[in-house]
Amino acid sequence: MGSHAKAWLVEDESAREMLDRVLTERPFLLLPPLHRVPLRVGNVVELAGPSSSSKTHILIQAAITCILPKLWKGVSYGGLGHSAMFIDLDCRFDVLRFSELLNHRIMEAANGSSSKVGCHQKDSEAQFARMKPYNEELFALCMKRFLYIRCYDSSEFLATLKTLHYRLQKEREVHGVNVHLLLIDSIGAFHWVDRGSSSFPLEYDNRKSWHLQNVSEAAVQEIRRLLLVHPMLVMATKAVVLGNKYSTNELTWNYRKWSAVDNPYSRNITSDQQLPYREYMPAAWQSFVTHRILVRATDDDLVNGEHQNNSIYLLEWLLPPLNSLDKFTVRDTGVFILS
Amino acid sequence: MARLANLETEYPVLDSTVRNFCASHGIFSAAFAEQNDSSERLKEGIAQVLSIIDDMHQPWLNGMELLEDAKRNKHVFPTGIQGIDLLLGDGIRVGQLTELVGPSSSGKTQVCLRTASNVARNHMVLYLDTGNSFSPQCIAYFLGKTISPSSAQAKNQFLQKVMSNISCHSVFDIFAMFDVLHQLESYLRCQDGRGCCQMRLLIVDSISSLISPVLGSSSTLGRALMTSAGYLLKKLAHQHNLAVLIINHTVGGEGGSSKPALGDSWKCIPHSRLFLSCDRGSNTYNVSILRHPSMASVKAARFVI
Numbered sequence: 001m002g003s004h005a006k007a008w009l010v011e012d013e014s015a016r017e018m019l020d021r022v023l024t025e026r027p028f029l030l031l032p033p034l035h036r037v038p039l040r041v042g043n044v045v046e047l048a049g050p051s052s053s054s055k056t057h058i059l060i061q062a063a064i065t066c067i068l069p070k071l072w073k074g075v076s077y078g079g080l081g082h083s084a085m086f087i088d089l090d091c092r093f094d095v096l097r098f099s100e101l102l103n104h105r106i107m108e109a110a111n112g113s114s115s116k117v118g119c120h121q122k123d124s125e126a127q128f129a130r131m132k133p134y135n136e137e138l139f140a141l142c143m144k145r146f147l148y149i150r151c152y153d154s155s156e157f158l159a160t161l162k163t164l165h166y167r168l169q170k171e172r173e174v175h176g177v178n179v180h181l182l183l184i185d186s187i188g189a190f191h192w193v194d195r196g197s198s199s200f201p202l203e204y205d206n207r208k209s210w211h212l213q214n215v216s217e218a219a220v221q222e223i224r225r226l227l228l229v230h231p232m233l234v235m236a237t238k239a240v241v242l243g244n245k246y247s248t249n250e251l252t253w254n255y256r257k258w259s260a261v262d263n264p265y266s267r268n269i270t271s272d273q274q275l276p277y278r279e280y281m282p283a284a285w286q287s288f289v290t291h292r293i294l295v296r297a298t299d300d301d302l303v304n305g306e307h308q309n310n311s312i313y314l315l316e317w318l319l320p321p322l323n324s325l326d327k328f329t330v331r332d333t334g335v336f337i338l339s
Numbered sequence: 340m341a342r343l344a345n346l347e348t349e350y351p352v353l354d355s356t357v358r359n360f361c362a363s364h365g366i367f368s369a370a371f372a373e374q375n376d377s378s379e380r381l382k383e384g385i386a387q388v389l390s391i392i393d394d395m396h397q398p399w400l401n402g403m404e405l406l407e408d409a410k411r412n413k414h415v416f417p418t419g420i421q422g423i424d425l426l427l428g429d430g431i432r433v434g435q436l437t438e439l440v441g442p443s444s445s446g447k448t449q450v451c452l453r454t455a456s457n458v459a460r461n462h463m464v465l466y467l468d469t470g471n472s473f474s475p476q477c478i479a480y481f482l483g484k485t486i487s488p489s490s491a492q493a494k495n496q497f498l499q500k501v502m503s504n505i506s507c508h509s510v511f512d513i514f515a516m517f518d519v520l521h522q523l524e525s526y527l528r529c530q531d532g533r534g535c536c537q538m539r540l541l542i543v544d545s546i547s548s549l550i551s552p553v554l555g556s557s558s559t560l561g562r563a564l565m566t567s568a569g570y571l572l573k574k575l576a577h578q579h580n581l582a583v584l585i586i587n588h589t590v591g592g593e594g595g596s597s598k599p600a601l602g603d604s605w606k607c608i609p610h611s612r613l614f615l616s617c618d619r620g621s622n623t624y625n626v627s628i629l630r631h632p633s634m635a636s637v638k639a640a641r642f643v644i
Contacts, residue, residue, distance in 0.1 A: 050603075050606075051603070051606035051607050051630070052606075052630050067402075090607060091570070091573045091574075091577065092435075092573075092607075092610050092632070094610075094632040094633065095402070095405040095406050095409050096406070096409055097632060097633045098402070099402070099406055100633075140403060142402070143401065143402030143403045143406060144401050144402060144403055145401070145402070146401060146402035147399055147400070147401055147402075148399070148400050148401070148402065148405055149396065149397055149398070149399050149400070150397050150577070151396060151397065152397075152570050152573070152574050153570065155395065156395060156396040156397065157396075159392050159393075159395035159396040160396045162392055163389060163392050163393050163396070166389060167399060186607065189566075189607070190566070192559060192562040192563045192565075192566045192604060193563045193566050193567055193570075195559045195563065196559050196560045196562070196563025196564070197563065239606075239607050241603045
């Protein structure tokens with residue numbers, strides 16, 4: 001008995017060792033353009049923005065970073081080497097575009113390493129031809145780590161979430177790879193349909209009716225339970241309609257920022273002010289979200305050669321509130337930060 | 340989600356022991372089963388319930404399977420109009436919703452008829468007409484322009500064959516459209532994989548005249564109907580490999596410019612949106628991209644029909 005009690009008191013590891021272990025098993029993610037705040041597993045990030053503001057693209061970017069390996073056959077790809085799951089509620093995912101972006105990232109990393117060695121033009125072409133089968137093998141490996149599902153209504157979404165635990169267990173057994181990222185495209189996709197169907201009561205009294213709130217609570221509960229057993233980073237997009245005072249002119253943006261900085265008291269007020277868009281998700285989801293971002297497209301274009309005209313997007317962190325605006329543009333190789 | 344008692348007839352493993360166990364844990368319907376048991380029979384029962392729930396959603400696919408399906412099934416159909424094909428990257432894509440927006444008389448129906456005549460050479464086309472704008476003469480004219488000169492009889496035969504590939508239905512309200520689409524879904528489910536001539540194009544001309552009457556300013560049912568219609572079209576497009584072309588009108592926006600009708604909730608439904616307009620007093624039409632799945636390099640073009 002005494003030895004058992006003493007065994008309780010022996011330490012397992014020091015704080016430093018624990019920090020080392022946690023940081024290697026659960027690393028911080030710094031994904032452009034979300035590089036200002038490091039993200040960890042267990043965080044729930046909400047990307048809000050009007051239609052066509054590159055929200056899905058940011059998700060795809062995160063997925064590609066997740067599925068690429070860190071180091072493969074001597075080339076460093078800077079990825080995480082884990083699986084990513086994509087729940088498509090918007091049903092607009094374009095897999096050809098996804099594979100293009102993945103290929104570009106792989107080639108960029110491969111070319112980057114070859115140019116570091118400083119070889120001649122002919123050598124680099126020969127090396128490229130040699131790397132082609134490796135690239136295809138890596139491409140297939142990465143694509144197999146990307147899991148995708150479409151849901152056409154809320155009941156399919158809930159069914160997916162409820163069976164996700166077993167799916168993840170199976171993935172772990174079959175591939176030996178953990179899922180690190182859960183991406184949901186357009187969490188508010190079925191908002192109107194669920195609101196409309198709440199007026200139709202179901203037959204039995206002891207069952208919950210199909211309300212917007214109930215669906216949302218059930219979804220949040222399932223994801224919470226899932227995060228306990230499979231720690232993941234959750235990223236969801238949300239389509240919003242921005243109010244009129246949010247003009248696309250950048251001057252008014254800057255003016256708002258400067259006037260807040262000038263007066264330290266008014267800065268507190270503006271950080272508590274209401275969100276620039278009307279929040280329509282139920283309270284269950286709102287309290288579940290740990291990080292909130294707003295992206296918008298500006299009217300400016302970045303001229304990049306004669307044929308390429310890439311739009312410039314603005315990104316603002318709402319939670320945690322940072323008084324900064326990031327400008328970025330989207331290219332084939334990924335997101336490119338402008339300022 | 341069905342009650343467990345009702346499922347017993349289909350799945351005999353869900354007998355009273357399993358149901359009692361589930362009831363003791365507060366599980367009354369298939370949705371709330373949990374893995375928390377010790378006996379074999381219970382394990383089987385739980386596994387059965389899980390597989391029932393698994394059937395309620397679409398299957399999980401990995402990236403390679405998705406890519407294979409896209410390469411094998413999701414082809415691109417050229418519309419036959421150079422300017423539009425250039426903008427869309429070779430044409431309209433199977434599995435996606437392409438929306439044509441424009442004020443009246445901006446060539447939207449013409450583009451649809453042209454596309455229908457192109458696709459109908461080898462595949463079947465369904466044209467849902469809300470405003471009696473379908474014109475067989477136009478289709479015959481477009482076909483006549485492109486086929487090589489041969490005997491009148493051969494021309495006639497060719498015309499007959501292509502015209503029989505196009506079926507036109509008149510729908511005048513949204514519920515009739517839902518009816519037709521559900522019938523189409525059951526028809527395609529039987530037809531998939533069989534037969535040489537498959538349906539590949541669905542045209543809705545125009546969806547705004549079906550949805551606008553139910554879309555009040557603050558009504559939720561109207562928007563729910565609109566979203567359900569959008570998702571039904573997306574489901575048909577993806578599962579049965581159809582290209583869907585929908586026509587939308589414009590309404591007045593801020594500052595006198597025109598914007599697409601059906602509001603902001605509709606913006607998230609189509610994959611690609613093209614804005615058409617007509618030059619006054621000439622035959623040329625302008626088309627520009629409002630939305631495209633990939634970053635298109637060309638943003639605007641002109642064409643003549």
